Amino acid sequence: MPAPSSKHRANRPGVVLVADDDPVMRLLMVEMLDGVNLDAIEAEDGLQAVQLARECAPDLILMDVEMPHMDGFAACRAIRDSENGATVPIVMVTGGDDLEAVTNAYEAGATDFVSKPINWPILGHRVLYVLRASDAIVRLRIADAQNRAVLAAIPDTFFRMDQNGVYLDYETGHTGGRHIGNRRESASGEDFAADECVGKHVSEVLPRDIAERMLEQVEIALRIRQVRSVEYELIRFGQVQHYEARLVATGSSEVLGLVRDISERKRAEEQIRRLAYCDSLTGIPNRQAFLEMLERELQRSKIGNKKFAVLFMDLDAFKRINDTLGHNVGDQLLQQVSDRLRDTIRPSDLLSRGDSLTREGFDPRPDQGSNLARLGGDEFTILIPDLDRVEHALNVAHRVKDAMRRPFIIEGNEIFVTASIGISLFPEDGDDCNSLLKFADTAMYHAKNCGKNNAKLYSSSLTMQIMSHVKLEVGLRKALQNDELYLLYQPQLDVRSSEIVGVEALVRWRHAERGIISPTEFIPLAEETGLIVPIGEWVLRTACSQARAWQKLTRRPVRMAVNLSAKQFKDENLSQIVLSALHDTGLDPRLLELELTEGTLMDDAKATLATLEQLRGIGVYLSIDDFGTGYSSMNYLKRFDVRALKIDRSFISGLPQDSENAAITRAIIAMAHGLKMVVVAEGVETGEQLVLLEQYGCDLVQGFYLGRPSPAESVTGMLQSLWVPVAEK
Template identity: 45%
Template sequence: MSHMNGSYDLRLVALSVFISVIASYTAFSLSGRITRTSGKTRFLWLAGGSFSMGTGIWSMHFIGMLAYQMPVPVGYDVRITLLSLLIAIVISGFALFMASGSRMVLRNLILAGTVMGTGIASMHYTGMMAMETGSSIRYDPFLFVLSILIAVLASVAALRMVSTLRVKEQDAHVKVKVLSALVMGFAIAGMHYTGMAAAVFPSGMARLPPNAPGSSWLAGTIGLSSFMILTIALILSLVDSHLASRTAGLVGSLKAANEKLHYLALHDGLTKLPNRTLLEDRVDQAIRHAGTTRASFPLLFLDIDRFKPVNDALGHHAGDRLLQEVARRLSSALNPDDTVSRIGGDEFVILLPNEGDPRTVHEKARTIRDAVSRTLEIDGQPVTVSASIGISVYPHDGPDFRTLLVNADSAMYHAKSKGAGNIQFYSAEMNESNSLRIEMENDLRRAIQNEEFTLYYQPKVMLKTGVVESVEALVRWNHPDRGVLLPELFIPLAEETGLIIPLGKWIIGQACQDAVAWQTEGFPSLRVAVNLSALQFVNQNLMEEILSALDLSGLAPECLELEITESFLMRDPEGAMRTLSDIRKKGVSIAIDDFGTGYSSFSYLKKFPLDHLKIDRSFITDICHNSHDAAIVRTIVTLGHSLNLKVIAEGVENAGQIDMLTAMGCDAYQGFFKTRPLPPQEMAEILKKERMTTKNAVDSEID
């Protein structure tokens, strides 16, 4: 039987190969996105990738058929055409699924390639069946088998390249992807045109049915549509990959910051020694170990003699240098299993878990004291200090960390009373010093009843405008015998005895009254911030006390802000979230105070109903000279803004810190750079002067 010969439109041939290459490149990109996602997102990428890749391969096939010019018109059965498209999409989904899994062994690779190649061939020959020529198309057996073989080999090669590029995606250059796409695209095109060559079209075909659709509408539509689909899929893949990279970078930064915050939560910021929290954990471990071996161990409480005169004479910077050098000497004098901790000021506590003999302990204490007492040089000036040491021994002097620490502290004060550089073991007679503590507690109870307290205020200043946006209330005790006492001298005792509850209630009420007084003097939008202690926060009457203070003073809830440290928020995150939500519903603002000194979980932090985030002063002090502190502050500012929180820096003391914080985008600052805490009357004068300065500046601009 005679047959007809056709010719190819080279422009459409080139278009079909181009579509094939683009589809291949898109497949390489999509396989990586599918691999790096899971769940619903993975399914969506797989479905979208299957559709775009399948459409691309099918378009290449159909444009290739359209490129073959027959001497008679040719139509296409729409249903069979759509069936061939469906086959292409299903096979593409299979290919992407296989390529996105773990790297395939040779046997699985050949099996998957055979299935995929057979599917591509099925798509091709199903598409050929859609041609309406008026008679059946015959195929050359050799070329028919060859086309299927090419499809299988091309599929195996494609799966191999996709799997390899996916594994090495981080190192794969774009040129390698392009080259692989060219190889894969030409291989698919080769299969198609081999299959076309296998087709034999009998001569004397019948005329087209009257309503048979022509091919003119397919040529432009298929090429443009498939190119648009592939382009959109590729762009989405590239954009998603870019966003994933940025997210991974941010996650890495947050992880590093979280690790840094965890370290700082367990270590002293100045000396890098373990802090009280980590020391308590080490002592608890030693107690558990001693309980099984019936051993004993000492806890040494060391205080630097004459530290305050040195600090006052040479300045705080020299005092910090002295503390750092003492910490270094203590660490050098101890064994690896020992722990030295700075628990505040010039006080250090040392755990010797493997020393039980009193004579050995005393000798070790002398070695430690002598190491501290050696002359050192600070800023070119020789400085000599000594150390007084008190020692308590487990289990004789206490069954737990707190008792051992209190008794070692009592022994240290007893040593100081005997002269600088003294060493004393604890004895029961030293408990007489506890009478001072009892006296202090009684004085505190009387002070709460007699309202012997005064609130001082420190402003929070907007960095961009220099305007005071709120003030923080800081309590002072007007002791009849000892004068004005700072909070650190009585707040710990108030918290320990529970007196912080009535004291905190008074502070909230007085702060609200002072705020109303300022508002009547012309500062209606000024907010006042009050610190809440852990005991206040868990107090069942907290909400009632807040509402009562607002009602009695007439202060709007929006003008009151409560500051809460992150450490006790994390003790009971779910309970804290409920309490904070109740407070926020009333219109009162919430701020996290001293952020960075605790160990927050970012997953909880984003859920807490917060308004402000205050960066702890320990990160601000050396921000101009310490790149690590600067990086942490920058990360916290970014984190706060991402959670829609206003970020406030604490402890700002100089213009250099102001410039750094402004450049980082921090919102406000608080510290001595603006002013020390002031009584209400003096705070009002500051506000009035600032208002006058602002008014004069505005008037000057108008003139």
């Protein structure tokens, strides 16, 4: 690929050379780079990579290790040996993550390395940060080169000093500098004249603390005969200037000192530190800064027998804001959240233990603690040191939570968010950083599960719950392959004839250790983890196969009802899965009923209509399950054109005593019949309910009174004794 034009490159932050013999990997890398606004040029092997590196001068190189003609290590060394290849960042992409692969990458001159398989979103951010760090280093080298040029033209200030700290000689640079009154500022920045220093003790020229450090290094330089240095700060012309005095023994009792202004170097180091420890979006400390600060606080508290708390805050439903309003609004919200956190937390809550950070840089004010940090995304942490009572941590958490509830004004719009906060305590909950942060995170998820907009303390029972949840998830992932899932079938009866006209398939799980696990426990877990999709496909195929078996046995059609979850319904392969199940089992599409909830149908009306049209084209029977608990309108019911409504069991359970449920049930039946839809009542448990539903004109019923969910063998007997053909719809 040719190098981008200079005009195009001006609108991009950098150009990356992608060297890989695999065209698919190159394509993926180019797509990844384009996603983070970077241009790319491509090389098919190591030789071409070296040639393009010399001709195009890329800002960064992504180099695969295994390539023909010249491998990545050899290409990296060749680029480093070229005229302009010494400083370009080279990130090696290796299939091995062992120590030898890492060592070979760095010995070849690599800046960094990544291992396959590649986490593409993380790699994009990693490339950006390597480019940013490289740019900072380039700026630092430019500044250093400028300083060297100046010092080459203007000699450093130098002095001779005896072992007692008395200046024997003092010479300032004679080129450059500026006049201040009747004196000339030295090239090093110090404005001391020779007659102010010669013959005087260092404590008469420099502040006492600096003079003491200078004398200490003079004594060491004379004793060990090696170069020593002293860095110090002086206020010059209203600004803090940094100096370095290098001392070398020139005799048994004298040293030669050279003073250099290192302010530019210090500022560059400070900028690099900001890049490493400051969150670029919000300006507050990032994860690395917080972890280091937490480690320092942990050691301090252990020595001083102190307590502290870690607060882990996460914004509720932040993803919804990003998805609906855009990432730009989401970024502005995070900035305002960090500002509000700083304003909400009092200085007494966060006693600073080190350098502070603000959006503009390091802030020396002691009341702006670095105890607040953004870990990433919408996750923030707060450290409360020297904790006297647990109530204090809870008070801080509730104050933060209440502050988040106030509206945020972004682009003229009010945005409302809430926060869930978890709290872990040292030493009660853990005595290492990872445990404290993990337990605070665990407590935060507990707060979300308790309704969000909440603050919860960590307890060991939460870990037990999570471990149980994880163990259950692992078991569910193995349930299919271990044949632990099975189906029960509940008959549906025609109200008028009392004959079985269909069955509903219900999945159950027989765990190897726990026995039968309730669907109310494992179905939500399957939904959460996405396992509901393969489980749902297994249910569909098994149910279709059983329906076909009953059809062959009784020589009569048997309609089989199967529930579809929201995730299944949104699966773009749903139609193909249904067609495949019908084809493989030989079941007539008209004998398959797919049940959908109101929430599933209403989630995305446009996409719903398209999927329903595909299913109707297959010829399957469609119904709405648990009707009455959602929010369907008459207009949508007409547009969806389903064939049946299943009244939720919550309306049937109160019959005949509950007059409100009775009125709702009558209304649903009348509405459905008006739309030419069949009505099925779930949860029929008494004869009175059955009689009442018959009076209301209900078409089909199912429930414990008519038949409990049973194995296929039991239903076979029922079908052979009670059967009426299914009417063609």
